[in-house]
Amino acid sequence: MRPLVLLSAVLFVLISLTPAPAKTPYLSADELQGEAQRGFGEILDLWRDGRYDLLYDRTIAGGKGSKEQFARKLAAAGKKPACCWEKMQEVKVSVKNDYTVTLKAKVGMEGEGAGTDYVTRSFRLQKEDGVWCISQSDIFSLAGERKKKHSKSKKRTDQ
Numbered sequence: 001m002r003p004l005v006l007l008s009a010v011l012f013v014l015i016s017l018t019p020a021p022a023k024t025p026y027l028s029a030d031e032l033q034g035e036a037q038r039g040f041g042e043i044l045d046l047w048r049d050g051r052y053d054l055l056y057d058r059t060i061a062g063g064k065g066s067k068e069q070f071a072r073k074l075a076a077a078g079k080k081p082a083c084c085w086e087k088m089q090e091v092k093v094s095v096k097n098d099y100t101v102t103l104k105a106k107v108g109m110e111g112e113g114a115g116t117d118y119v120t121r122s123f124r125l126q127k128e129d130g131v132w133c134i135s136q137s138d139i140f141s142l143a144g145e146r147k148k149k150h151s152k153s154k155k156r157t158d159q
Contacts, residue, residue, distance in 0.1 A: 026098055033093040036101045036125050039132025041088055044081040044107070047074065047139065059136045060126055070136065077143035082108030082116045090120070099127040109142060 027035065039058075046055040052071035065073070074080075081087055086108035094102045106120040119142060125132045 029095045032095050032098065032101065036093050036095075036103055036127075036132055037088075037091050039127075040091075040103050040105070040123065040125060040134070043132070043134055044087050048081045048083065048087075050075070055139070058131060058133050059139065060128070060133045065136075073140065074143060077140075079109040079111040079117070079142065079144045081142075082110045086116050089118075101125050101132075107142065109144075111144065 043055065043058050046052075046058065052074050053067060055074070056067045056070045059070070088108070089106040091103065091105045094104075096102065102122050102124055104120070104122045106118050108116045108118055110116055123134055123138050125134055127133070
């Protein structure tokens with residue numbers, strides 16, 4: 001009986017010292033790709049639904065405008081994301097690290113004209129506070145807003 005108790009004690013000590021496999025905070029590349037794609041879909045849905053205040057919170061800081069200016073620009077924009085299967089197609093996600101990915105997709109955009117226009121391009125997404133964010137310039141570019149070009153003034157020569 002004594003050897004059995006000793007063997008049980010040794011096994012108990014060995015088992016308790018062996019680290020248990022635990023899920024790390026880091027995701028696999030496949031998990032990151034899926035999470036980023038879902039995040040991009042959520043961004044497009046917020047925009048389509050006119051929830052600009054929440055969309056603003058999903059943009060990467062750097063814009064000079066306020067949340068209200070951001071909302072006004074998008075509300076007045078000529079385009080918004082299409083619904084359902086037209087929203088996002090042919091998605092490819094390249095993982096740079098746990099907080100940065102490049103997502104290439106064919107995005108369906110609805111505007112004043114008939115039908116859906118498609119734009120295929122890449123977007124850089126960043127994970128901030130656990131959510132995927134996109135740059136405001138990418139949003140405005142899709143919306144059809146162009147940056148204002150400053151015209152070069154010609155030098156005036158006095159004759």
